[in-house]
Amino acid sequence: MLPTDPLLPGLPVLAQGFALGFGLIVAIGAQNAFVLRQGLRREHVASVVLFCAAADAVLIAAGVLGMAQALGERPGVARVLAVAGALFLAVYGWRALQRARRPQGLDAAADGASLTRTGALAQAAAFTLLNPHVYLDTVLLVGSIGAQQPAGLRAWFVAGASGASLLWFVLLGFGARALAPWFAWPRAWQVLDGLIAVTMGGLAVLLMRHAALGP
Template sequence: MHPALLAALAGLGTGLSLIVAIGAQNAFVLRQGIRREHVAAVVGICAASDAVLIAAGIGGVGTVVRRWPAAVTVTGWVGGAFLVTYGVLAARRALRPQRLTAGEGAGASARAAVLTCLALTWLNPHVYLDTVLLLGSVANSYGGARWPFGAGAVTASVLWFSGLGFGARLLRRPFARPGSWQVLDAVIAVTMVLLGVLMAARA
């Protein structure tokens, strides 16, 4: 098998192993997908952001991140505060559910969804550690095949977020009941607050 193809497949597997996990970004994409609200924009932002960060890591930006650990610390505190705030809002929705079902009602505006997605992506220091540092380092270990590796990792991101966002509509029937939304928002609230506290503690 051609070395470039092997590197691309390795990038695909490594990328999936890092992003297929319960986290703030994935929880947000899932919720938007179930509600069918601005899914294309959210998926596009997540995939494009990963592509930029992975390319930056392969291009050597990881060295800059290592030299400026204070920037990661500040991002951790700000990101942690944002996640806790988002978690509190999710808890409020769980305690005071709106009479809305999947695909119905007046959800957040496109601008609010985009800004939230950008914050959940770019204010998470783990994103930089996973993409810029980890994926960048692994990619560069492939030498001349580092960019095919990066292409595989970007493909993993596109596949995952597309599947999560657009595939979430398959859950429309279970979420036809308002009680299901209370459970989802409660899980999101706990996840966001826990991740936010851990993020700030590790900053």
């Protein structure tokens, strides 16, 4: 018998985490606008990008580990969370589809007062940690889905979701000058929201299948 590649079981879980994380983080919002603004100004970009990505990674890992511990040997609770997560993703995908029907651009003007590194990080922290949706997305939703992965594959899921966050913030911050016209073009967001709607719909189907078949 040929040896099994240990990477193979983790790659689908990595991809699922990446797709979920990317779909949740890509949206027109204050945090994205702030990162894009700092990128346009070329002001403390690395610090802001690293803070936002690290905060997401910590919240995602805490959510997955905490939810895994909370679920324990409670398959009934896991099944309920899977159904609830599927419904949430279905609604999220539907909202993305509605945004695609009424696209708008992301306007992040580069004017305004310059910020110190401390001031930029303070604003990044406020946009990240004072937004209640970040806890719903990372801790509850991503955490509950990641916690249902086999114990040996949860790290792959966390890596995928965290990698999506890091990639997005790097694109926003360091690619701001090149990507700003694209982000200001409503049709680009229409295409992106359409892809998000399809992705979230697919993940919702997978979760419903998980709920139906059980762990």
